[in-house]
Each structure stands twice: as structure tokens, then as C-alpha cells.
Amino acid sequence: MEKRIINPWQWQDERSYVQAVEVTNVRGTLYVSGQAAVLPNGQSSTADMKTQLLQAIQNLEQVISEAGYEHRNIVRLTVYTTSTAELWPHFPILGEWIAKHGIKQALTFMEVKSLFETLTVELEATVVK
Structure with a gap:
């Protein structure tokens, strides 16, 4: 697999x-x-935004690893949240995770009216080999 990054500007680097x-x-x-922050028993989390983000990242990592793919090969990531204002202070957590794995992905970030049950943040990804 070969990846080529297209960045006409530099502001997105930060x-x-x-x-x-x-x-x-x-x-x-x-x-x-x-x-999202769904626990191993299938129960949706009722925790705060930061805790749900951390659980969503952990769940994403587990699915990718169990499929035999590498986190660094995420090429598309979509972040859904029920509150941009609540998620934004914790967004550096996601940025640090992205940097830790050397991920270079196209990203879409959007606020939605609601997610399943009590969930507040959800991460959707495309990964390649």
C-alpha cells in the first residue's frame, strides 16, 4: 500500500x-x-464527554487491531458529537492519539442532534493495508 498526502495549505497541520x-x-x-463509549457488555456509557471519548478511542483501537490492521493506516476519520462545545476542550486527546500512531487522515468533524441512547461522541474510520 502506498499513501500520498495532499495538503495545498499548512494550517491543517496544527x-x-x-x-x-x-x-x-x-x-x-x-x-x-x-x-462510541459502549462497554463490553453492550451498555451505553452515561459518563462525561472526556470519558466517552477515551472509551470510543479504545473501542476503535480494538476493532482495528482485531481485524489485523494498523492504526497508522487510518485514512479517513469522522467524528460525530452531540456537543461541539463539550467535546472541543477534550479534542487534544484525539490529536495526541493521532500523533502517537503517526496517522495522516482526512477528517470530518460534525455536531449531530443525537447519538444512540446516552452516547455523546462517536468515531468512524476507514483503514487500509
Whole structure:
């Protein structure tokens, strides 16, 4: 697999994403459903935004690892939240996780009216080999 990053500008570098990712010679593509703070027993978290973000990241990592893919090969990440204002102070957690794994991904960040049950943040990813 070969990746090419397209960044006509540099301002996005401080925001933990890239403008576009071209991927060629792919051996596999993993489309990961939105991962949120759902506990191993299937119960949706009622915790605060920071705790839910950390659980969502952990769940995303687990799915990617169990599928045999590498976190650094996430090429698209979509972040859904019920409150941008509540999530934004904790967004550096996601940025640090992205930097830790050397991820260079196209990113979409959006506020939605609601998520399933008591969930407040959800991460959806596309990963390649």
C-alpha cells in the first residue's frame, strides 16, 4: 500500500488532519462502524464527554487491531458529537492519539442532534493495508 498526502495549505497541520489522502496498491480496506463509549457488555456509557471519548478511542483501537490492521493506516476519520462545545476542550486527546500512531487522515468533524441512547461522541474510520 502506498499513501500520498495532499495538503495545498499548512494550517491543517496544527489540527491533526490532512486535506486528502490518496491510497494505491491496497491489499485490503476496513470500514469501521462508528465506535462510541459502549462497554463490553453492550451498555451505553452515561459518563462525561472526556470519558466517552477515551472509551470510543479504545473501542476503535480494538476493532482495528482485531481485524489485523494498523492504526497508522487510518485514512479517513469522522467524528460525530452531540456537543461541539463539550467535546472541543477534550479534542487534544484525539490529536495526541493521532500523533502517537503517526496517522495522516482526512477528517470530518460534525455536531449531530443525537447519538444512540446516552452516547455523546462517536468515531468512524476507514483503514487500509
